Amino acid sequence: MRQAQARQTGSARIIVLVVLLLIIVATLAGGGAWLLTGQQGARAATAKAKPAMPATPIFVKVAPFTVNLDSDACGPVLLYTGMTLKVADSDTAAFLNEHMPQVRSRLLMLLSGQDARELISPQGKQTLADSILEMLSTRLTDPQPTLAIDEVLFTEFIVQ
Known part of the structure; x- marks a missing residue:
């Protein structure tokens, strides 16, 4: 048991x-x-x-240059400006650098027709930046890739 x-x-x-x-x-x-x-x-x-x-920004520098503006009552007026273009991709940057002589020529033609009194104000500078973006939207060559330019940045700007 x-x-x-x-x-x-x-x-x-x-x-x-x-x-x-x-x-x-x-x-x-x-x-x-x-x-x-x-x-x-x-x-x-x-x-x-x-x-x-954020993605690293891509900038294309445009070397500074001097342009004669429309004369006013005081005589000839000069614009000394340098700018940088903010672009969205490296293809646009490469294309602009390859065609920089054409870009500078178009910029000189656009800037030479500006009124000095308008360029002095911040609104005048913004209008100019918008005009530059519009000018750069026209084709430089044929065929041309679609350019992705986001902004025009003025790095130097003197009206005298």
Whole structure:
């Protein structure tokens, strides 16, 4: 009888140990899964929180030059200006650099017809920048890729 009781007690202990072992394994597995999903969520949140770096701007420098403007009551007027063109892609930059003599010639022709009194004001400079963008939208050669010029930036500007 004692042997039967001992076997039942031994069997009960083994069952209890197996059940405890299963509970521990299940708890560890659940905790591991929770940690992994928590870390992935944190990584995703960190990735979303980092602002995207803006694209590096591409600039095409136009060497400074002096232009005679329309004369006013005081006599001849000069414009000394330097500018940089902000472009959207390297193809546009390469094309403009290859055709810079034509670009400068068109700029000289456009600038020589300007009125000095209008160019002195900020609005006059903005109007001139808009006119330059419009002038650069006309084809320089045939065939020509579509040019992506975003902005005209005046780096030097003296009316005298």
